[in-house]
Amino acid sequence: MARIDLIVRRAKLDGRDVDVFVGRGKIVEVTPSAKTLEPGDAVVEEAFGLTLMPSMTDAHVHLREPGFEYKEDIESGLRAAAWGGFSNIMCMANTKPVNDDDSVTELMLEKARRSWPKGPRLFPIGALTKGLAGEELAPMAELAKAGCVAFSNDGVPIKSTELFRRAMEYASDWGKMVIDHCEDPYLGVGAGVNEGAVSSRLGLPAQPDVAEALQVARDILLAQYLDLPIHLAHISCRKSVDLIRFAKARGVRVTAETAPHYLILTEAYLGAEATEYDTNAKVNPPLRTSDDQQALFDALADGTIDILATDHAPHAAHEKETEFDVAPCGITGLDTALSTTWTLVAEGKLSRETFLRAWTTGPCGIFGLPVNTFAPGDPADFFLFDPDEEWTVGPATLHSKGKNTPLAGAVLKGRVKTHFIQGKKIV
Template identity: 55%
Template structure:
């Protein structure tokens, strides 16, 4: 048999395996050395094979804020981080609330990365994200939006939100809700608690999130329509989602690596790199989130990649914008989740299989005939997070200066090498 590519000695499901690729698709993935003639061969000893992953929540800042990030740099960070598809939020300038903006994004991504990573735009739920009028959801869906969200600016008017959710469901699209009561969270800068009191900063209470989580759960149950909850950060929300799932309500939820590995203490000394919305919470909240991920209460991991320019974060805490630039470090950080009860395939579920199910996206699991979209990960590779090693334009990452273990060594999309660490 003739094939384009043989990846040999790779680790797949804890065993040594061989991946055969021809014309951009997987021919076979076997545990014994196949007899083939290959144009190219890679010895991947010690590297773990994973399908190319999905990040269902990023901000690429393009159009409008290209100084923070653009589609080109954002997709580069995605591909280096192991992601073959990213879902980009609508808070660009202009807002992605019309087909022309959506088409611009898709066009630019295709031009720079014809093989992928794929940019999957999320359309604005309301016009200009203003929370006043429903956006042209049909037009946006037709143009290529895969979901809708008012991320960053939660819809205050529950009646309008309900109608948006109903309308989106006709189009077969899920609404992603940023759960935050804007009154309770107003002017807040960090989690409300001992630290906010000590630092003299206005707090954001966890109930500002869980209250809206409860609203969305009740609404999803009443309408019998799915709603996806963005960046869950606290225990009370987890408890409500557990209740919802037990009742069979169509609720799905995501959290981010920073809510698992960091607490509000990161903001002591007014560290603006740890300023993010929802805010980093307490140790107890991180424990609840860990458990929720292991038990499937929280469905997926996302980065909420929110790049900013350096000068924007180099200001007093209260003036700094919210957000962490997360595409570069997300996979390395989530490797820390692995235990004997939480395997590589659980990880692939969180970062690929589940988001593909929720948002109805194509996802290659490397079965014969699937697109050859895969990454080769060195799980022990130590690398220092620096401005140079980060591929995103946004260097606002609280792990900067630290050493993480595990990195994507190669990323193939449609059988072609699109990223190599070495």
């Protein structure tokens, strides 16, 4: 029998009481809980009936370092990830300097190794163009060799379809995928509120849903023409869902994500008297309608949308405490994603199977990252979770530096109690 280093006793997995045996950082065996146990030299962790969950993967995070450490840094971002249940974090390139040079990639990875040597693991996303300016391709070969797992121009849409095509082709030469922020570069860019009755009443510049869908259509047509994969970030509306479903039915190599805030909030939040003009709910793409939200639930259920990702975008308080139309877009999400989406499972809005696919096997399959399904040989990445523990969202309970969330003051259910990555306790 394989060497056993760690035994987790009396955990709840799929409604069963189980013991988990870990050796050399991998799952050795998961068995029904035994009344007696001979642990030998293994460390024993008593779960006391807590829920056992595979660690999650977040394919869309802004860690801000280098350059904007006052918003977030790699240490604090990974701390939020560890307590949020995440073992793999993919971070965007909109840093200062931009991650368009292998030295920036290496800096990120070194900072992660120093601050969290046992994990969570950091996987940088390289810039698609130099300086994210959309004019010249970034040196993808060097970035890939340095450790970038994908490429994106993040929140800056590439206006030139010719350049975007070349970027997809060049990325594929290195076995990497392009992640695109789908937004027409001329139509309500970064407005942060959906065009409709709410924006009209509030008198705010707005972005229509077609601004997203136009770019989704472009990317799908290019992916079909080139027979190359494309991943579409933070899908927010029914029009985009319909296009992606149409494309998948025809074999186009497109994958897509949405974010928890689109599942728990709509534009009605900004339309309510108590929360109108709340800059903490200003995101790009903006919160949409209840019909768009239902389309996202349906798309997650049938696999049209493959994964969930937080689009964790921390900002300092003074940046959000200003007029709506000048405040930056973004919601902090690493601390709250597990609680909010697991509550959707408890409410029957998401199935458990969809939840697990969207946070674990889905993103890891798309981007080639390590994943735990509790099969022998899988990385021993898991956490013990109390689905019934209530906590109030606020500065004292958020591990991220970013406190910019419309959930501030809300009472959520579900907390990570302890987290293991490759069999090592990280929190």
